[in-house]
Amino acid sequence: MDLDDLLRNPEPLSQAMPSGQYYSLRVVGDDGGPDMGVSCQKLLEAIELRWKYRSPKTPCPTHSPVVPPPTGESSAAAARPEAGAECKAATEEDRDGGPSPDSTEGLSSPTRPLPPFEMVEGVVLYPGQKVKPQPYSVYFVDFNQLQAIVEDGPCRSSCRSRLTILEHKYTMYMNLNYELEERCSNLSSGGGIYTTHKVDNSVRLSTAMFARDLLSFIIDKAVNHGEDIVGATPEGEPLSLAHFLEQRGIPDPARQLTVESIGLQPDTNERFDRFDIFSKKTTRGGPTSVDLLTLFLKRDGVFIKGRYYGELCRQLLVRDQRKRPFEATEYKVPIFGMNPKEFTELAMWVKTHGLSSPSNRWAIQIPRIEAIRQIYKCKDLQEQLNNIFLPLWEASLQPWEHPELSEFLNNTVVFNVISDESTHGKVLPENRPPKKWAWAVNPPDIYFNYYIYANVFSLNQYRREHGMNTFMVRPNCGETGDLTHLISAYLLADSINHGIQMTRNPVLHYLYYIHQIGVVCSPLADNGLFLGYANNPFPTFFKQGMRVSLATDDPLHFHHTNEPLIEEYATACKVYKLNSVDLCEVARNS
Numbered sequence: 328m329d330l331d332d333l334l335r336n337p338e339p340l341s342q343a344m345p346s347g348q349y350y351s352l353r354v355v356g357d358d359g360g361p362d363m364g365v366s367c368q369k370l371l372e373a374i375e376l377r378w379k380y381r382s383p384k385t386p387c388p389t390h391s392p393v394v395p396p397p398t399g400e401s402s403a404a405a406a407r408p409e410a411g412a413e414c415k416a417a418t419e420e421d422r423d424g425g426p427s428p429d430s431t432e433g434l435s436s437p438t439r440p441l442p443p444f445e446m447v448e449g450v451v452l453y454p455g456q457k458v459k460p461q462p463y464s465v466y467f468v469d470f471n472q473l474q475a476i477v478e479d480g481p482c483r484s485s486c487r488s489r490l491t492i493l494e495h496k497y498t499m500y501m502n503l504n505y506e507l508e509e510r511c512s513n514l515s516s517g518g519g520i521y522t523t524h525k526v527d528n529s530v531r532l533s534t535a536m537f538a539r540d541l542l543s544f545i546i547d548k549a550v551n552h553g554e555d556i557v558g559a560t561p562e563g564e565p566l567s568l569a570h571f572l573e574q575r576g577i578p579d580p581a582r583q584l585t586v587e588s589i590g591l592q593p594d595t596n597e598r599f600d601r602f603d604i605f606s607k608k609t610t611r612g613g614p615t616s617v618d619l620l621t622l623f624l625k626r627d628g629v630f631i632k633g634r635y636y637g638e639l640c641r642q643l644l645v646r647d648q649r650k651r652p653f654e655a656t657e658y659k660v661p662i663f664g665m666n667p668k669e670f671t672e673l674a675m676w677v678k679t680h681g682l683s684s685p686s687n688r689w690a691i692q693i694p695r696i697e698a699i700r701q702i703y704k705c706k707d708l709q710e711q712l713n714n715i716f717l718p719l720w721e722a723s724l725q726p727w728e729h730p731e732l733s734e735f736l737n738n739t740v741v742f743n744v745i746s747d748e749s750t751h752g753k754v755l756p757e758n759r760p761p762k763k764w765a766w767a768v769n770p771p772d773i774y775f776n777y778y779i780y781a782n783v784f785s786l787n788q789y790r791r792e793h794g795m796n797t798f799m800v801r802p803n804c805g806e807t808g809d810l811t812h813l814i815s816a817y818l819l820a821d822s823i824n825h826g827i828q829m830t831r832n833p834v835l836h837y838l839y840y841i842h843q844i845g846v847v848c849s850p851l852a853d854n855g856l857f858l859g860y861a862n863n864p865f866p867t868f869f870k871q872g873m874r875v876s877l878a879t880d881d882p883l884h885f886h887h888t889n890e891p892l893i894e895e896y897a898t899a900c901k902v903y904k905l906n907s908v909d910l911c912e913v914a915r916n917s
């Protein structure tokens with residue numbers, strides 16, 4: 328059967344196209360040069376190091392948060408690549424044995440014995456814990472061993488050669504099979520990337536809306552709800568929204584407010600290597616812009632208590648569910664760890680405003696940023712860890728006592744640590760427990776990430792044993808600064824966001840490929856922050872076979888349509904010359 332007969336065959340495509348019709352490539356006789364033997368031994372050592380930090384029942388890093396749409400049986404999970412048998416078994420166990428995300432059924436029996444738990448050197452442990460996270464002393468040794476491996480000269484040469492071969496294999500494959508792939512794709516009954524399930528794995532809730540939608544919401548509140556009490560005057564009198572705007576020189580918001588006047592879009596002629604400068608550039612409207620965004624995009628406040636923010640998020644989630652049936656999200660909500668009630672207040676806010684959605688799962692974002700530490704105060708790092716994780720343990724041990732937080736955790740899938748990687752903190756301290764880390768000094772990423780990983784590890788062990796869902800660790804790393812953050816994430820993380828600095832070290836790059844560690848890329852956001860769009864390594868990662876996906880990060884600042892994820896895919900398609908099959912593969916990785 329030749330190509331034309333194949334494409335004219337009226338039988339189903341799956342029957343009409345045996346795999347033998349495609350050219351497959353196999354590299355033979357490549358020993359990698361004289362250094363390959365030593366390099367392979369070092370790579371095996373690095374592989375064994377990562378597996379020391381993986382749980383025997385580690386959830387698959389690509390575990391889908393997507394609930395299938397009302398019609399049809401397809402889901403994002405069905406479109407994903409096969410993971411390892413271990414990950415797949417864990418995923419099936421969680422799906423079959425655990426509760427549904429939106430209920431606490433089976434967890435409300437107060438007769439279940441409550442094992443005590445304690446914080447030991449910054450990590451929560453419980454009696455009878457079968458698998459414990461590696462202690463910090465072991466992590467210190469492993470981190471330094473891995474750092475020596477990735478800087479080894481012969482190993483760098485061998486890995487660079489392998490990565491080049493992988494990229495050339497993709498190019499050769501496309502040269503041989505491009506026409507057949509395109510013609511068979513056109514015969515498919517699917518709608519391409521528009522009807523392929525995809526997940527926006529990295530998007531902040533406070534910047535998830537389209538700029539025009541936020542502007543319309545502000546104007547609607549100002550025009551139709553100007554009598555709302557949003558604050559107090561210096562004399563203690565109630566301050567209405569209308570007077571709030573008049574004090575800031577906006578008596579006629581419908582005419583005066585624009586996207587440009589609020590300053591939501593940063594200057595595209597600059598690259599921002601510091602988050603403090605970026606924050607100033609995204610509020611170019613001055614103090615008025617800051618006051619408006621604080622009022623409408625914050626969930627705290629004495630008077631409004633996040634009501635406007637909740638209503639805006641509710642509109643966003645309803646629109647996502649109705650108009651984007653093939654998209655799902657993992658909206659990031661911040662937890663600073665400044666007081667033990669923070670998680671409970673967040674869960675209550677989510678419950679009060681009805682923000683649970685079958686197309687969304689929550690990501691807990693933990694900022695490690697100097698400016699935030701100057702605003703909020705704790706005694707030491709140990710207190711911050713207590714404020715973050717002890718409420719989660721209480722809700723896991725006694726879900727009937729904390730129904731709102733328990734329901735929120737059932738809809739949570741990942742912990743995300745963000746930081747300014749350009750700041751200091753490249754050396755891992757050998758012996759300094761969190762209780763001895765003064766609050767005035769910001770800990771290094773590589774130190775802070777260990778305690779997030781270790782506490783999530785222990786919490787996952789307990790929740791898995793009792794039929795509850797578990798969490799992943801996905802830090803933002805590799806955006807700028809030193810490579811130590813990427814080295815730490817290789818040991819500790821399930822997947823990462825950004826990772827654009829990975830190309831600086833071929834050994835680390837190749838290790839991420841070997842383990843298929845997920846890399847969530849946001850080229851449009853990086854274009855406004857660190858790296859020009861054309862220079863982004865996303866297409867290189869994809870051609871080399873890495874598990875990469877696309878995400879929006881901050882649609883409010885970096886996107887110009889009300890379909891930001893489609894905008895991300897469409898831009899990548901045009902600039903990086905990706906076809907529909909490539910885009911569907913990227914969506915599958917999400």
